Amino acid sequence: MEPTATEPGDIPPLRIGLNAAIVAVTNHTPNILAVPASPGQGAADGLPFGPFDPARQRTFEASLRASVESQTALNLGYVEQLYTFGDRGRQMRSDEQGAHMVSVGYLALTRADAENPEALHATGARWRDWYELFPWEDWRDGRPGMLDAAILPRLLPWAVEKADQPQTPSRMARIRLAFGLNDFPWDEERVLERYELLYEAGLLTEAVADQRVSSTGLTVPLGRAMRFDHRRIAATAVQRLRAKIKYRPVIFELMPPDFTLTQLQTTVEAISGRHLHKQNFRRLVEGAELVEPTGAASSATGGRPAALYKFRAKILEERPAPGLRLGGRG
Structure with missing residues (x-):
């Protein structure tokens, strides 16, 4: 029996939001701008966000720029759209009542010397070293110790938990490719794949907040958490930028x-x-x-x-x- 088409009245209302992963490099440190949580959102930082209001702004990008300026006092330069994030449960709400928020993520680049630090500080926004968010991604001083001390000892047993169930590709194949095991090299561009594997395995604080697991089982969190799925958006931005510098002069x-x-x-x-x-x-x-x-x-x-x-x-x-x-x- 073929499923019946969903009637328009059965579809829950949607709202469109806009998130910006704003990147600057200061003193050899790559930073992503984080804004404090609003009341009721917990203690974790998040990315600048604003709803899209077509009555006030003609385009997503114009709306994003206006929201960022009002929240952070920054006038954005380079901006590009990343991806649309709309998974059910992405706002950590158990009841899923009311409008469902779909966010369009953006990567934005700025120069640290082009900002007004006093105005930025007054908004409560802060630059966060993106390796605080993704410490396993920093290989400048060699292979990060946490890969062998904390991540792989938990990921590899998780990979074989359901090895008898058909999966294409398998968990183990995904881990080998994302984390450069066996004959596979470490590929710095697979940032999002690594983040999503850690999330699926229940090793990130966000997985606990989303009620996927009751605890990560780790004594030390794997990086600084962000609210909702903002760290996933940030991972998408890091991956895009690492790839982009190889074929476009965005580094400048x-x-x-x-x-x-x-x-x-x-x-x-x-x-x-x-x-x-x-x-x-x-x-x-x-x-x-x-x-x-x-x-x-x-x-x-x-x-x-x-x-x-x-x-x-x-x-x-x-x-x-x-x-x-x-x-x-x-």
């Missing part, structure tokens, strides 16, 4: 107008979560023709003055996909 949205090659390298390392060999990186930048010297130098390091560079905007007219195609680990 995070750089000051003039910068040294060392500053550029540390910013790329901060975003990608990996150490890069200095000489290989410089050859990569020079070969990509993404920068040009300004003729000036910086003595901010206190040592030998370092040449200053700027983004070579002409590259956008010369190549369809200019970016930093990172190779193997340095």
